[in-house]
Amino acid sequence: MIIPYEALFAALAALGFAVIFNVPKKFLIFVAITAIIGFAVKSVLVQSGIGVELATLLGAIVIGSIGKVFSTIYKEPHQIITIASVIPMVPGIFAFKTIIALLDFVSAPVPSYELLAQATFYAAKTGFILAAIALGVAAPSLLKK
Amino acid sequence: MEKKELSIEELKQIADTSLLVGKTMLESGAEIYSVEETLSRLAQTFGCDKVNLSVLPQTIAMTLVSGNEFRTKMVHIGTLKPDMQRLSEIYKLTKNVCSACSPVDVLKQTKALISQNHQFSGYQKVFAAALACASFAALFKGTAAEFATAFIATFLAASLKKTLDAKEFNPLLSITLASLLATVCVGLFSSLGVLEDTNIALASSVLFLVPGVQLINTFEDIIKGHYLSGLARGLHGLLISFAIVFGIALGLKLLGSSV
Numbered sequence: 001m002i003i004p005y006e007a008l009f010a011a012l013a014a015l016g017f018a019v020i021f022n023v024p025k026k027f028l029i030f031v032a033i034t035a036i037i038g039f040a041v042k043s044v045l046v047q048s049g050i051g052v053e054l055a056t057l058l059g060a061i062v063i064g065s066i067g068k069v070f071s072t073i074y075k076e077p078h079q080i081i082t083i084a085s086v087i088p089m090v091p092g093i094f095a096f097k098t099i100i101a102l103l104d105f106v107s108a109p110v111p112s113y114e115l116l117a118q119a120t121f122y123a124a125k126t127g128f129i130l131a132a133i134a135l136g137v138a139a140p141s142l143l144k145k
Numbered sequence: 146m147e148k149k150e151l152s153i154e155e156l157k158q159i160a161d162t163s164l165l166v167g168k169t170m171l172e173s174g175a176e177i178y179s180v181e182e183t184l185s186r187l188a189q190t191f192g193c194d195k196v197n198l199s200v201l202p203q204t205i206a207m208t209l210v211s212g213n214e215f216r217t218k219m220v221h222i223g224t225l226k227p228d229m230q231r232l233s234e235i236y237k238l239t240k241n242v243c244s245a246c247s248p249v250d251v252l253k254q255t256k257a258l259i260s261q262n263h264q265f266s267g268y269q270k271v272f273a274a275a276l277a278c279a280s281f282a283a284l285f286k287g288t289a290a291e292f293a294t295a296f297i298a299t300f301l302a303a304s305l306k307k308t309l310d311a312k313e314f315n316p317l318l319s320i321t322l323a324s325l326l327a328t329v330c331v332g333l334f335s336s337l338g339v340l341e342d343t344n345i346a347l348a349s350s351v352l353f354l355v356p357g358v359q360l361i362n363t364f365e366d367i368i369k370g371h372y373l374s375g376l377a378r379g380l381h382g383l384l385i386s387f388a389i390v391f392g393i394a395l396g397l398k399l400l401g402s403s404v
Contacts, residue, residue, distance in 0.1 A: 009280040016277020017357065019265050021174070023229040077236055079174060080229045083357055087277070090355055093285050096348035099390050103397065134364030142368055 010039035010088040018084035027080055030070060034085040038063035042089060053128045056089050060136020068140040082137050091129040098122040150212035151192055158248040159191045160209055160218040165255050167205045168220050169235050174227040174358040177371040180205070183239050187251075190244050202377045224316065225381075227358040234258050267307050274353035275300035281349035291346045294334045298350040302327035306354075320388040321395070324351045328396025336400075347393070354389050356382040 014035030018028055042059030046052050063085045067078035101119035105112060151159070163184045170180050180200050188196040188209055195210040206219040238254055265273070279296035287295070302323040309319035327350040335343040359382035367375030 006284060009283040012280035013277045013284065016273040016275075016280065016353075018229075019273035020270050020277070020353065021227040021229050021358070022231070022263055022265060024233055025264060027229075075237070075240060076233050077175065077179065079176075079358070079361075080233055083174075083227075083229075083361055086361070087355075087357055088281075088284060090352065090357075092281055092348045092352050092355075093345070095386075096344060096393075099393055100344070103394055130360060131364070134361050135368075137361055138365040138368060141365065 006043065007036045007040060011036050013088045014084050017087045021084055023080055023084055027076075030081045031084045034063055034066045034070075034081050035088055037066065038085055039088050053125070053132050056091075056129050057132035057136050059089060060086055060133045061139050062136075064137040064140045067137070078141065086133050086137055089129070089133055091126050094122050094126040094129065098126055149192065151214065153214050153216060155191075155248070156193070156209050156211060156214060156216035157218075158252070159188055159193060160207060160216055162191075162248040162252040162255065163187050163207060163209075164205055164218055164220040165252060166235060166239060167200065167207075168222055169255060169259055170232065171200070171202065171205070171222050172225060172228075173232040173235070174225060174229070174362070175232055176362050176369075177202075177366045177374045178369045183236075187239055187242060190242055190246075191248055192244065200371075200374070202374050202381070225358065228263070230264055231258065231261075234261075267311075268304075271300060271303040271307055274303040278349050278352050281352050282345055285345045285349060287345040287349070288341055290334075290339045291342065291349075294331055294340060294346040295349045298327045298330035298334075298346065299353055301330055302350065303353055317384060317388045320354050320385055321392040324354060324389045324392025325396045325399075326392075327351050328393050329399060332396065332400035351389050351393060354385065356385040359385070 011032040014031050015028060018031040023031060038059045041062045042055045045055035045058055063082055064078070067082035067085075070076065070081055071078040098119055101115050101122060105115040105119055108115060166187060167180050167184050170183065177200050181198055184198055184200070184205070184207065185196045188207070193209045193211050197208040197210075199206045201222075202225075203222050204219055205222065206217065208215055208217040235255065235258060238251070238258065242251055275296045278299035279292045282291045282295035305326050306319050306323040309322060310316070328347060331340075331343065331346045331350055334340060334346070340346055359378050363375050363379035363382060366378060
């Protein structure tokens with residue numbers, strides 16, 4: 001089960017970014033709900049044993065699809081709700097671990113394969129998750145030419 | 146019905162209006178293809194026979210053709226400042242344009258729309274950034290101490306960035322300095338011994354600087370065949386990420402072994 005408090009913080013993170021991106025006030029509630037749904041899909045899939053990359057892709061596709069429906073109903077660009085909603089999935093910790101491993105690697109007196117492997121591992125995870133987010137959001141609008 | 150040929154003066158008005166609309170859309174965070182689509186539709190609604198467009202992240206060039214007349218104009222695009230409210234309004238404005246509308250009126254409406262104030266004040270945005278990053282700390286399974294630390298560090302860093310942006314500092318420099326401040330701030334809290342996992346607070350307090358719009362638009366642009374624009378935006382996003390990393394690295398160096 002996803003812990004409800006995680007959903008609350010996912011919504012708060014998305015809402016914070018919605019304010020930074022100046023999302024119209026009347027759509028803030030959509031951002032919160034979309035973020036919770038996307039994050040819940042991702043969390044449930046991760047807990048069921050699917051890798052975090054694939055889970056993020058599917059979560060982002062759900063958010064992209066909600067965005068598509070939203071843009072059809074309200075005649076607004078989908079970015080208004082999708083960009084802020086996917087933000088809680090950003091792999092901040094992996095990105096940070098990449099940086100730390102790289103900094104340790106260059107400041108070590110001798111080349112360390114272990115640090116290099118760590119940096120590559122976390123960088124690959126960060127890259128794949130970011131690509132999954134971008135691809136997932138774009139997916140519904142790629143159905144047409 | 147015979148289509149009326151437009152005069153060179155009318156073509157000029159249409160070019161002025163479409164380019165301002167396109168510039169505003171790009172600066173607010175629209176993707177390349179939706180700008181292309183909107184500008185072509187706009188020019189054709191106003192009666193142009195043919196529209197040739199080149200939309201890049203830094204420039205839009207357009208040639209409007211009507212009968213034997215044509216007019217070409219190019220416009221420079223400023224820095225991207227994601228603004229969904231403006232994007233939504235400009236989108237609505239262009240959807241309502243009909244063939245009976247005058248380009249001059251649409252130009253006036255667009256200018257009025259640009260001069261509108263933001264719905265959120267600067268400090269509301271700073272507070273939102275702090276809350277968002279603190280929520281990230283909670284999502285990364287941090288405790289209340291990490292939540293509070295990320296909130297305070299981000300609040301200070303976002304305030305610094307707001308001040309530097311207002312003084313028109315180089316955006317990359319202001320991002321580096323903001324991430325440096327956030328890192329040092331978290332480091333100071335960590336040296337007090339209140340944090341269980343410093344990495345969580347460090348990682349979450351710089352996340353408000355992440356170039357979300359660039360990274361997402363990059364992908365959409367590239368897949369839709371706008372390779373050049375997609376790569377240019379991706380590079381912009383990458384540079385911003387490097388600026389964040391540079392700030393963190395400097396901060397950790399300053400803090401020495403205390404983290």
